[in-house]
Amino acid sequence: MSLRTGIRTTPRLLALGALLSGLVLAGCASTSGQAGQAQDAADGKTVALVTPQKAGDNGPTDNLVAGLDRLKEAGYTTRFVAATDPSSHESTLRSLAQAGTSVIVVSFSEFIQPIKAVAPEFPDTRFVHIYADPYKPTIPNVQTVVFDTRAPSYLAGVLAATVSKTGVIGFVGGTAIPPLYADFHAFEAGAKATRSDISIKSAYVGSFGDPVKGQQIAQTMFNNKVDVILAYAGGSSLGVVRAADQAGAHVIYDNAETPETAGSVIAVASQHYGDTMARNVLTIPAGTWKAGEIVAGLAEDGTFLKPAAQLDSVKQGAAEVRAAFETVEDVKTKIINGAVDVPFNTEAG
Amino acid sequence: MGDFLVTCLQAATPIWLAALAGMYAQRAGVVHLGLEGLLVSGAFAATATAVGTGSIVLALAAAVAVNLVLSALFWVLTTYFKANVMIVGLGLSLTAAGATGYALVVVFGSEAAIRSPIGLPRPFDGLSGPLAPLGDLSIVTFAAVVLSWFAWWSIRRTRAGLRLSACGSDPFAAKSAGVPVERYRLAALLIGGFLCALAGAELSLAQVQSFSDGISQGRGYLAFAAVLLGGVAPVGVSVASLFFGLAAALGIQSQVDFNDALPPQFVLMAPYVVTIVAISVTALANRRRGRQQTVIMERTL
Numbered sequence: 130m131s132l133r134t135g136i137r138t139t140p141r142l143l144a145l146g147a148l149l150s151g152l153v154l155a156g157c158a159s160t161s162g163q164a165g166q167a168q169d170a171a172d173g174k175t176v177a178l179v180t181p182q183k184a185g186d187n188g189p190t191d192n193l194v195a196g197l198d199r200l201k202e203a204g205y206t207t208r209f210v211a212a213t214d215p216s217s218h219e220s221t222l223r224s225l226a227q228a229g230t231s232v233i234v235v236s237f238s239e240f241i242q243p244i245k246a247v248a249p250e251f252p253d254t255r256f257v258h259i260y261a262d263p264y265k266p267t268i269p270n271v272q273t274v275v276f277d278t279r280a281p282s283y284l285a286g287v288l289a290a291t292v293s294k295t296g297v298i299g300f301v302g303g304t305a306i307p308p309l310y311a312d313f314h315a316f317e318a319g320a321k322a323t324r325s326d327i328s329i330k331s332a333y334v335g336s337f338g339d340p341v342k343g344q345q346i347a348q349t350m351f352n353n354k355v356d357v358i359l360a361y362a363g364g365s366s367l368g369v370v371r372a373a374d375q376a377g378a379h380v381i382y383d384n385a386e387t388p389e390t391a392g393s394v395i396a397v398a399s400q401h402y403g404d405t406m407a408r409n410v411l412t413i414p415a416g417t418w419k420a421g422e423i424v425a426g427l428a429e430d431g432t433f434l435k436p437a438a439q440l441d442s443v444k445q446g447a448a449e450v451r452a453a454f455e456t457v458e459d460v461k462t463k464i465i466n467g468a469v470d471v472p473f474n475t476e477a478g
Numbered sequence: 479m480g481d482f483l484v485t486c487l488q489a490a491t492p493i494w495l496a497a498l499a500g501m502y503a504q505r506a507g508v509v510h511l512g513l514e515g516l517l518v519s520g521a522f523a524a525t526a527t528a529v530g531t532g533s534i535v536l537a538l539a540a541a542v543a544v545n546l547v548l549s550a551l552f553w554v555l556t557t558y559f560k561a562n563v564m565i566v567g568l569g570l571s572l573t574a575a576g577a578t579g580y581a582l583v584v585v586f587g588s589e590a591a592i593r594s595p596i597g598l599p600r601p602f603d604g605l606s607g608p609l610a611p612l613g614d615l616s617i618v619t620f621a622a623v624v625l626s627w628f629a630w631w632s633i634r635r636t637r638a639g640l641r642l643s644a645c646g647s648d649p650f651a652a653k654s655a656g657v658p659v660e661r662y663r664l665a666a667l668l669i670g671g672f673l674c675a676l677a678g679a680e681l682s683l684a685q686v687q688s689f690s691d692g693i694s695q696g697r698g699y700l701a702f703a704a705v706l707l708g709g710v711a712p713v714g715v716s717v718a719s720l721f722f723g724l725a726a727a728l729g730i731q732s733q734v735d736f737n738d739a740l741p742p743q744f745v746l747m748a749p750y751v752v753t754i755v756a757i758s759v760t761a762l763a764n765r766r767r768g769r770q771q772t773v774i775m776e777r778t779l
Contacts, residue, residue: 185583187590299734305742332733335746339695340591340686341492342726345485348614348685349730352481364690367591371686375614389593389688477741 176200176232176410177208177225181218181239184211187385188363189402193236193259196403200410205232218243226251232410236260236402244271255418257409259402263422270420274409277426278308279315280464281398282359283471284427284434284457285381286319288396289357290327291453292379292446299330299355301346301369303337303362307475314474316359322469323456330355331478334365343368351376359398370394377444382437391442395450398434405431428465480611482727488685490723491619492517492694494716495677496701497708498622498629499670501715504705505633506666507646507659511567512552514698515574516671520545520678522578525689526585528594537594537683541675548574549671553664571698579691591690598683616684618676625673629712642666677701703753707760721756725749 178197182190190211197207208230212221222243225233235244236259245264248256248271256271263273289298300316302309313331320327330353332346343365347358351372358373359381360366366383373380373393382394405425412418425431436454440447463469496513503510520541527533527540552570555561579589586592598616605613633639644652645662653659681697682689700722707721708714726749733745 183583183589185588185590187588305746330734331737331742332730333742333746336695338690338692340688340690341681341693342489342695342730344685345489345726346730346733349481349485349727349734353734364591367688367690368686371688387590387593389591477743478738 174204174414175206175208175230176234177210177230178234178236178406179210179212179218179221179225179240180236181212181215183213184209187387189236189260189400192385192400192402193234193406194403196406199403199407203407203411205410215239219246222247223250226254230254232257232413234259234406234410238262244268255413257406259406267421272409272418272420272423274405274423274425274431276400276405276432277424278312278361278398278400278432279471279473280427280461281432281434282312282315282361283319283464283469284461285359285396285398286316286321287323287460288434288450288453288457289316289359289379289381290320290323291456292395292449293324293327293357295354295356296324296326297328297330297354297356299332299347299350299358301343301350301358301360301362301366302331302333303365304335305333305477309333309361310478311473311475312361313478314476315471317478318472319460334362337363337365339365340368340371344372347372347380348376351378357381357395361398379443379446379450381434386438388439390437391439393443394437395440395443395446396434396436396454398432400425400432401430405429427461434461480608482731484611484614485730486720486723486727487615487619488723489726490720491616491622491684492677492681492697493701493704493722494622494719495618495625495673495680496698497704497715497719498625498712499673499677500702500705501629501708501710501712502642502666502669502673503663504710505643505646506663507649508556508663508667509563509567510667510670510705511564511699511702512548512570512574513567513670513674513701514694514696515567515571516545516548516674517678517681517694517698517701518571518578518692519548519574520675521682521693522581522678522689524675524679525592525594525682526581528596528683529586529592532595534596534598534683537596538675538679541679542672545671545675545678546668549667550664553660553667557660557663575692575694578689582689582691589691591688593688594683596683597685597687598679616680618680618684621676625676626712626716629716633712638662674698700749700753703757707753707757709760709764718756722749722753725752 178193180190184190184194194209201207210221212218218240232255234257238261244256244258248268252270258273261273300313317329320329330350334343343362347369357379358369360369361383370380370390370393379395380393381396381398383399460469496517500510500513523544524537524541528537552566555566556563583589598618600613601617603613641657642662645659649659682693704718704722705715708718729745729748733742
């Protein structure tokens with residue numbers, strides 16, 4: 130009975146859907162027409178940031194929005210668009226380009242296809258893609274920025290091996306993917322170079338948004354003699370911090386510090402998304418902008434390992450961490466001038 | 479070893495309580511795919527109230543209240559509006575996931591995790607000696623043991639439990655015998671709402687003491703699998719949930735110990751593979767013994 134009515138109503142629903150989408154498309158067409166007329170504003174200094182997440186994540190998106198403020202100080206008109214719906218990515222980029230935006234910054238891999246579709250149509254608009262692998266072949270008005278997270282991972286290894294009392298340190302990754310394997314091997318190499326008898330445990334949560342499992346993994350590690358963990362697990366890292374609070378252990382954290390992370394976070398290994406974005410956009414008026422791949426690493430201050438701002442709240446070992454950072458700074462200089470080679474190994478580990 | 483068992487229990491508790499909720503519903507003839515949603519809503523209500531009031535009792539009360547309302551809504555939709563149980567259940571799960579993410583932004587102005595100043599009480603905190611790891615377990619884990627016993631007693635040893643089972647296995651016969659089937663279903667769903675509220679509170683307030691968007695990460699669906707794996711029986715469902723907890727803890731332990739030898743993807747996959755294998759094996763064993771399928775998909779009046 131219910132099956133039959135279901136079949137009967139479906140074509141009607143489909144027709145309604147078609148009608149609605151038709152209306153929506155017509156609406157889009159008319160707005161883009163208006164935007165096209167405004168194209169002569171293209172030589173103005175306008176920058177638009179488009180992210181796949183809303184602001185307020187206390188992470189990369191907020192960091193990028195903060196970078197926008199720096200561009201505002203440099204005289205740019207700035208605009209922030211959170212395009213959370215993947216189907217709107219291409220149309221958002223197209224409308225912005227048609228409205229004469231001179232620089233469009235997008236973040237993360239969600240935008241690879243939309244950029245490929247839109248960028249060639251607007252050769253006068255510059256596109257900066259933050260956190261994306263380079264396009265093959267290169268599109269002449271697109272710059273991709275990758276972050277070298279292996280170097281700070283190596284430094285984290287140096288720090289963890291210096292601070293550890295048990296001689297066992299841990300790595301907790303978000304998902305089991307090659308970039309995180311590479312970070313793990315860099316961490317391992319940094320630790321081994323500092324202390325040859327160090328033992329390193331690794332585990333992957335399977336999600337960047339599961340603090341509950343992150344906590345269970347860290348708890349298991351702390352029960353197995355680990356006393357310092359490098360948490361590269363995004364949202365799951367908070368669980369690692371909670372387990373460390375319980376166990377009185379130390380964490381090298383990958384997100385922005387909050388009052389909640391006081392007590393066990395000894396250092397932060399992360400990326401300056403916003404500053405890197407602002408610096409790269411400002412190369413356009415300076416005339417040094419180039420298309421293709423840009424690597425932001427330790428030397429550019431794109432990625433970093435720095436002592437936690439709330440280090441004094443750590444119950445024990447704050448002084449040792451500060452002392453260890455002298456070694457870390459040494460190694461950092463060596464990495465930048467090429468004396469220390471950070472391995473690039475994407476084997477599982 | 480003690481630490482390991484504690485991790486098993488911690489991983490199992492939310493699944494366990496949600497699975498008991500699913501068991502009650504399925505016994506009454508309602509396939510409950512809304513467990514995931516109730517976990518998230520319970521976790522959010524508990525954490526938001528804990529942040530706002532600093533009281534763990536109010537936090538639990540809020541979680542229970544929200545989940546009772548949602549469970550009643552589930553019942554109204556499926557009973558009065560004759561909506562498909564599966565669709566409403568899935569709808570509840572998806573809506574709760576979206577709504578809590580939205581509420582997080584509206585109430586706290588940020589998508590970031592909110593941190594509760596308090597956690598669930600730990601009755602055995604501060605023990606020393608071999609029993610010390612028990613101190614890490616929240617009161618909800620101990621409640622789950624008692625509630626499992628209660629579930630067994632209420633289903634197997636009371637008249638109401640027998641009637642409830644009749645509502646699922648043969649609603650027409652139950653109705654002929656004068657059992658108010660719809661009311662029994664409402665009762666089963668409300669009990670389920672209460673159990674999921676506890677499960678959600680355990681998820682967010684027991685260890686991490688914070689709520690972040692999508693915190694349940696499919697544990698509600700795992701609970702649903704535990705209901706089927708446990709043969710929709712109180713003891714079976716509890717054992718199945720504990721087994722999932724064991725699989726999770728083993729997964730973590732083996733990652734920590736053998737990650738250089740075993741690809742982590744295999745270990746991450748293991749609990750789900752084990753689930754499929756276990757369900758297939760029980761189904762085959764039941765067929766061998768000529769027993770009827772225990773899974774009641776949908777029987778409406």
